[in-house]
Amino acid sequence: VIVFDQVSKKVRKGRVHQVVLDNVTAAIPTDRHIAVLATSKVERSAFLQLLAQVAVPDHGMIYHDAVVSFPVGQLNGFAPDLSSRLNVAYLARLYGRKVGSTIRRVEKYSAFGSRLDLPFGALSPTQRDLLANVVAFALPFNFYILPRFPALIEKNRRLETLFTRRMRKAGMIVPIRERLALKYCNTVLIVAGGRLYRFDDITEGYDAFRRAVA
């Protein structure tokens, strides 16, 4: 679980401060597939950044009792002048995983072949997007944080296989449409008015969210 202990967080939106969380104490289960909904993009982004430990709360503490991924699809720490292979090796070492098996998994599911030896910066945006998703799911985390649902999962068979395999054992949190949530998620978490609301029924959760924003 990820425990929020009296967490408060405000973000600046233009000239006003918007409250994302107001003294929230909650436990986010890391074995569930969570669809996260928020009344604004700012709230949702801030909440996910708190979970991913990219941002710090203004008050309170967040305790992680699980190995949480970096935001999936964002390879911020990759050096553009180094080859993708060296960058993947770096990421594996960073998260204490075996370099050889991680690279083999990335080779298998990305089908990059020799392109893995090209500088990361030389890859096209589409290739980078694929690599970013494959790399994240090639590393075994307990809980994956997806800032957006990767459209490639629906299009790329290899990535879908890897994603499905990971999701058998791990949890995830993702902002997602209801149609996809019904397929991939089993919990809805709503961030609204500085509070968190949890629903274990997808349809009920989305209905509640629609009523809240109406």
Added chain:
Amino acid sequence: MEYVATAFRRHSEVLSAMLIRAIDSRRESPFHTLGAILEPLTLMAVLGTLWYLLNRHQTVPFGDSVLLFYASGIFPYYFFVYVSRRMRLQPPKRRFPIERRLDHVFIHLVLRVFDYIVLGLVLFGGLYFFVTRDAAPYSLIPIIESAAALLILGFGWGLLLIALNKGFPLWRFLHPSISRALILFTGIFYIADFMSPSARYIMSFNPLVHAVALFRLGFYPSYPTLLLDKWYLFVCAVGFLVMGFVLERVTLTMEGKRLVRPSA
């Protein structure tokens, strides 16, 4: 206790991963590092050549070899400059959440120290074999003390520079010139103790003057130490480090607040 051991193990894994990547980067593009290391060697070669061409009838400021005299001043000065320069707190958009800002600074320090150990061996080893036998240190203790003080001083100054660069954008352009001009007021080309009392008093506020004098004491046992105040040097070094850490924490809070803009 187990928690501490796990945290320590994870932290060392992260640091070793970053170190390996830095070494990989250097292997891919070695000229950047070589250029930075060769700067003091080039300066030494130019100064040495100029001395022999224009000034050879004059006596060496101290000792038998002008090259050793310059080297023992240029080396500690560039060590400080090289440690404090290009120190960066990686912004969150350039790193993974598991990497902490100070990890990058730590790796920067490790690499700079390694570079300067190699440079020191090459420079003073070369002088020993080709120029003068005095290039073998008379005592390593003052050299290590001076290098330790310069490392702490450079670390603290580097952290302060990061905050100054953020607060005052103009500083980013002024600092390289000021840092280069400082070479004239650090007692590298002359002995600060032989200056007039008023000039000596003003120079005594510059901690680098003390570091250079301490470093030279390792090569010249009779080097004048009227100005040298080790206590002042270490207080300055620790003071800069404490101020640097405080400002790093302040900017961390600012970063935490600024971070949460939507990424879309």
